Every structure is written in structure tokens, then in C-alpha cells.
Amino acid sequence: MKFTSKTAIITGAASGIGRATTHALIERDIGVVAAVDRNEIIRGLAKETNDKVGREIAIPFVGDVTCDNFRKEVFAEIKERFGAVHICIPAAGITRDALAVRRNKDTGEVETYSREQLEEVFKINLVAPILWAMDSVASLAEYRFSRGKKRWTPEEGMQGAIVFIGSVSSAGNKGQISYAAAKAGLEGAQATLSKEAIFYGVRCSIIHPGFTDTPMVRSLGDDYIEKNILPFTQLRRLLRPDEVADAICFMLTNSAVSGSVWVDAGWHPAAG
Ligand SMILES: NC(=O)c1ccc[n+]([C@@H]2O[C@H](COP(=O)([O-])OP(=O)(O)OC[C@H]3O[C@@H](n4cnc5c(N)ncnc54)[C@H](O)[C@@H]3O)[C@@H](O)[C@H]2O)c1
Numbered sequence: 001m002k003f004t005s006k007t008a009i010i011t012g013a014a015s016g017i018g019r020a021t022t023h024a025l026i027e028r029d030i031g032v033v034a035a036v037d038r039n040e041i042i043r044g045l046a047k048e049t050n051d052k053v054g055r056e057i058a059i060p061f062v063g064d065v066t067c068d069n070f071r072k073e074v075f076a077e078i079k080e081r082f083g084a085v086h087i088c089i090p091a092a093g094i095t096r097d098a099l100a101v102r103r104n105k106d107t108g109e110v111e112t113y114s115r116e117q118l119e120e121v122f123k124i125n126l127v128a129p130i131l132w133a134m135d136s137v138a139s140l141a142e143y144r145f146s147r148g149k150k151r152w153t154p155e156e157g158m159q160g161a162i163v164f165i166g167s168v169s170s171a172g173n174k175g176q177i178s179y180a181a182a183k184a185g186l187e188g189a190q191a192t193l194s195k196e197a198i199f200y201g202v203r204c205s206i207i208h209p210g211f212t213d214t215p216m217v218r219s220l221g222d223d224y225i226e227k228n229i230l231p232f233t234q235l236r237r238l239l240r241p242d243e244v245a246d247a248i249c250f251m252l253t254n255s256a257v258s259g260s261v262w263v264d265a266g267w268h269p270a271a272g
Contacts, residue, residue, distance in 0.1 A: 207248055
């Protein structure tokens, strides 16, 4: 699939993997990228990019990806200005790490991971990516039906692609009960949407990055990274966001990719 004249949506575009992927698509001459993030800095980043490229290639949208009205507004504006959405990379995500069951040192009581945090992580990392991905496929489906097109045929060439952002933690990682469950949940979503979206010529896959040098991972602290991450990777360093972005671009362009791609530098965590 070629990027030229395609419209993409990337959430979490202000930082880390989402930001690197936005740059990667722009370098590869994408038509337009809707760069979505709740962080206001996305406006300045988009302006900088547009000034550099010399055209309006990055359109910033500031809001919370879990908000239905915000999502609808983004899709409505894109439809009005550019037509169908071809590519969706719902990368916005958070971590709320804590042991699933632990003893409170102060009270001596045994506590479990909070329901509030479980739901917050599921809302942002699982429910929102599914909703943004479904709306992208729906946008292309609507576009096709409005032109009298029904089931996609191979002669048309690929129409679009979704890449969910999973994680090595989807296979289980101590202290990440909410995050791991959300990322594993995306696998089920990918496997299902992949079977449905191909009706419209849209492929759907999921990337599982290893620990990547972004603010999300840096917030763990250098000491933690040194002791608990680097020894368990073959490269003995964090991945660079542009390496993950490059893999995402490969998944978007190579039509044979339909399932999971692990980009994890040989991540092999301790058993317990
Ligand atoms: N960094 C890693 O090691 C790693 C590994 C595997 C998977 N991932 C996944 O990659 C994705 C990007 O992570 P990152 O490391 O680049 O993180 P990051 O913290 O650098 O960037 C995340 C971005 O998402 C935005 N965001 C978060 N919640 C939002 C919300 N509710 N609405 C709108 N925007 C929101 C933030 O403002 C931020 O700009 C996440 O889904 C993460 O789970 C990261």
C-alpha cells in the first residue's frame, strides 16, 4: 500500500512512538495525518512540521481519546476536509503499574490493584483504540458504499490499514496487571477486526514493541531501567521510537502482514 494521498489518524501523536510514527509517515509522503493528543504541544509540533514541509500535512486535534464527542468531531472534520480515513494507529496509552496483590507496609493489610486504575487503563489502552479503529474502518466503508462499491476486490489494491500498539507486556509482566490485560485484549480486537475489515480492503495488525525510549519508560527511572530492563534484552539498550515507527511503516505497506509483529530486541523477562 502506498502512502501518497492517504489520510491517517495517529493518537498519542505528541510523544514517543506516536510522534515518531507521525514523522515516519510524513517522511514517506503521506497525504495528511490527523495528529491527536490531549497534550496541547501537538499544535506547535504540527505547525513546525507543516512549516518545514511547506504544506498542511499534519492537522492537530487536542482532546481526550476516551471522549466519544471528541472522537466524533475529529472524524467529522476529516470527512469534511479530506474524505475517508485510510490508516489508523491508535497509539495513545498510559501505564498505572502496581502489583496485583501486595501487603501495605504501613497498615500490614493485604491490598489488591484498584478497580479505578484498572478501568482507567482499560478505557485508554483498550476501549479507545478499538473505537478509533472501528470508526476508521467505518469511514472507509461509508465512502465505498456512497460510491456504489461493495465487497473489496484485490484488483482495487489495498484501501487502508490499522496497526494496534500492543506490547511485550501482553505476554505478562510483573506489576502490569492492567496494562498487560489491556494489551492482550487488543490482540483479540485485532484478530477480529482483521477478519471483518478486509471486506472493505482494510488490513489490521498489531505490533508488540519492547521497552522503547519514550517518556513513558523514562518515568520508571534510570536505576529501574538499568536493573530490570536492559539485562533482559539482546541489544542491551532501549529501542528507539523511530525503530518502532519504521516497523509500523513496514506493517502498513507490506500487504502480507496481517497478525502480530514483535519488535522487542529479544525481551525475555524473569519468570517471577
Ligand atoms: N515505550 C514503550 O516501551 C512501549 C512499549 C510497548 C508499547 N508501548 C505503547 O506505545 C504507545 C505509545 O507509548 P509511548 O511510550 O510513546 O508513551 P508516551 O507517554 O511517550 O506517549 C503517549 C502519548 O499519549 C497521549 N495520551 C495518553 N492518554 C491520552 C488520552 N486519554 N487522550 C489523548 N492522548 C493521550 C499522551 O499525552 C502522550 O503524548 C502506548 O500505547 C504504549 O502502551 C510503549
